[in-house]
Amino acid sequence: MKKIIVRRDGEISSRLRNSNLHPVLQRIYAHRNIDDVTQLEKELATLLPYHDLLGIDVAVDYLFRALVEQKHILIVGDYDVDGASSTALMVRVLRAFGAKQIDFLVPNRFKQGYGLSPALFELVLEYKPDLIVTVDNGIASVQAIALANQHHIPVIVTDHHLSGETLPQAAAIVNPNQPNDKFPSKNLAGVGVAFYVLLxxxxxLREQNWFADKNIPEPNLAHYLDLVALGTVADIVKLDQNNRILVDRGMQLIKAGKGVLGINALFTVAGRSPFKAKVQDLGFVIGPRLNAAGRLEDMSLGVRCLLTDNFSDAQTMAGQLESLNQERRSIENRMQKEAFGLLNKCGDETSWPMGICLLHRDWHEGVIGIVASRLKDRTSRPVIIFAEVDNGMVKGSARSIPAVHICEVLMSIHEANPGLIARFGGHAMAAGLSLKAENYQKFSEAFDREIRNRLNNEDFCGKLVTDGELSKDDFSVELAKLIEQAGPWGEGFKEPLFDGKFKIVNQYIVGKNHLKLTLSMESKLVDAIAFNINPNEWPNDRCEEMNIVYRLDVNNYKGRENIQLMVEYLEPVVG
Structure with missing residues (x-):
């Protein structure tokens, strides 16, 4: 699909111009609304203080009393990477603080569904906890927390999701996105909220001389930021300055080989080295392997992998997660082929619905979100992939494009068709929903109609936003390393992309459908590679020039470092 290349704009402030930053970095930062180098600080001392988090003092009082009285604490997590890392963080640090009775429980998505639900509460009672602490969930657990109150079990909610109209009657709620909270950053992941509660x-504890009285070494919480970085990146929250500080320090631990054994083991089974880790690896290498447990079986395996301090156990569990991930890939590939087969039955691209809904009786409930994301990327349209579940219901996972707030779309359909959707929730770019199987066709038509009312054809042209062109003198290992160090890059603080026109000197296939290129700009030669190209289109011996969108990278081969362009998009120059 042909894409539209859009260049960012932004005036470079005088403070940036007068700094020692490379001119290209000045441009990149200006494009991300940075106008002062103080906004780039990554020292832990510049983290936002915890005091503005509503409810944190009450939560701390409950946790303090639980430690003093050695009460049984149960951590209730979630089945994604943020939930797993939040659970592992809370268990590890509370143990380091001296907690003797602490357990964790993560719901099975196929049996109990999301978060602290009434179904999960039945299992909670088997643990006989004195205190429940939710991580990365709980703000919507109105019914389950009412049940906990009936059993006189206080619940501390730590979460980051948006609240509904009714808040649960928890003993304490810590969530920067709850009403009346004054914490300046609303972008903490669940693991970030948990970290702040522990701070x-x-x-x-320090104020009460706890560590001295109990002869416990006071834990340095910076040593746990590998888990915070993992959950923050994998949950695709906005990397504002506060989150960049957390992620940067966590990445330092991982690259120094000081991450938890489970993270190191996951790098190993993926054929990667933690010492060469990049921020993106947390989302695209470690994240999928942990998520595979929650998608196909039980995220408890992922949590245990992050909790173990035994090297052999970490390797064994990482191997199990790798096997699950391979199975997930196989299921995903099959579902993708089937999904495109269903879509192609509608005709060519011009005949596709603007809002795509697809359902297949054999699709796996745990993988529909990934397939929806893949189709959204390929079609540049909002996509909902459905799977059949029990009791005559279908469950859908939605992924959207920037021009469409998917939850607002679902709300509009719900208001116009009461009872059509049984349940739904999510945010701007992703959502989940359930409806009766008999209502699927009516919903599918309503979804396409609602998308058509909101968008025009231009909105469906995939857009690539770049930081403009580079000169031939900018193609250097030094600048590539400066850009990498200038991160961490991620959601809301995107890794720089550049675009430009190049002459093709050489082109050939390497590996499986990867196009290796030698390009020329004003007589300067530079290597480039484009992954997973269409073999029916490339190599193209008739093409002498191409427009590309790319990232600067360093290729280390036999100890020699050379600049390499990582091509995200390419098209022939016509005429």
């Missing part, structure tokens, strides 16, 4: 609890 506040440590301050309380």
């Amino acid at each position: 506040a609890l440590r301050a309380k």
Whole structure:
């Protein structure tokens, strides 16, 4: 699909111009609304303080009393990477603080569904906890927390998701996105919220001379930021300055080989080295392997992998997660082929629905979200992939494009068709929903109609946003390394992409459908590679020039470092 290349704009402030930053970095930062180098600080001392988090003092008081009285604490997590890393963080640090009775429980998506639900609460009772702490969930657990109150079990909610109209009657709620919360950053992941609660609890323990009285070494919470970085990146929250600080320090631990054994083991089974880790690896290498447990079986395996301090156990569990991930890939590939087969039955691209809904009786509920994301990327349209579940219901996972707030779309359909959707929730770019199987066709038509009412054909042209052109003198290992170090890059602080026109000197296939290129700009030669190209289109001996969108990268081969362009998009220059 042909894409539209859009260049960012942004005026470079005088403070940036007067800094020692490379001119290309000045441009990149200006494009991301940075106008002062103080906004680039990554020292832990510049983290936002915890005091503005509503409810944190009450939560800390409950946790402090639980430690003093050695009560049984149960951590209730979620079945994604943020939930797993939040659970592991809370268990590890509370143990380091001196908790003797602490367990964790993660729901099975196929049996109990999301978060602390009434179905999960039945299992909670088997643990006989004195205190429940939710991580990365709980803000919507109105019914389950009402049940906990009936059993006189206080619940501390730590979450980051948007709240509904009714808040649960929890003993304490810590969530920067709850009403009346004044914490300046609303972008903390669930693991970030958990980290802040632990920061506040440590301050309380220090104030009460807890560590000295109990002869416990006071934990340095910076040593746990590998888990915070993992959950933050994998959950695709916006990397504002506060999150960049957390992720940067966590990446330092991982690259120094000081991450938890489970993270190191996952790098190993993926054929990667943690010492050469990049931020993107947390989302695209480690994240999928942990997520595979929650998608196909039970995320408890992922949590245990992040909790173990035994090297052999870490390797064994990482191997199990790798096997699950391979199975997930196989299921995903089959489902993708089937999905495109269903879509192609509608005709060519011009005949496709603007809002795509697809359902197949054999699709796996745990993989529909990934397939929806893949189809959204390929079609540049909002996509909902459905799977059949129990009791005559179908469950859908939605992924959207920037021009469409998917939850607002679902709300409009719900308001116009009461009862059509049984349940739904999510945010701008992703959502989940359930409906009766008999209502699928009516919903599919309503979804396409609603998308058509909101968009025009231009909105469906995939857009690539770049930081403009580079000169031939900018193609250097030094600049590539400066850009990498200038991160961490991620959601809301995108890794720089550049675009330009190049002459083709050489082109050939390497590996499986990867196009290796030698390109020329003003007589300067540079290597480039484009992954997973269409073999029916490339190599193209008739093409002498191409427009490409690319990232600067360093290729290390036999100890020699050379600049390499990582091609995200390419098209022939016509005429």
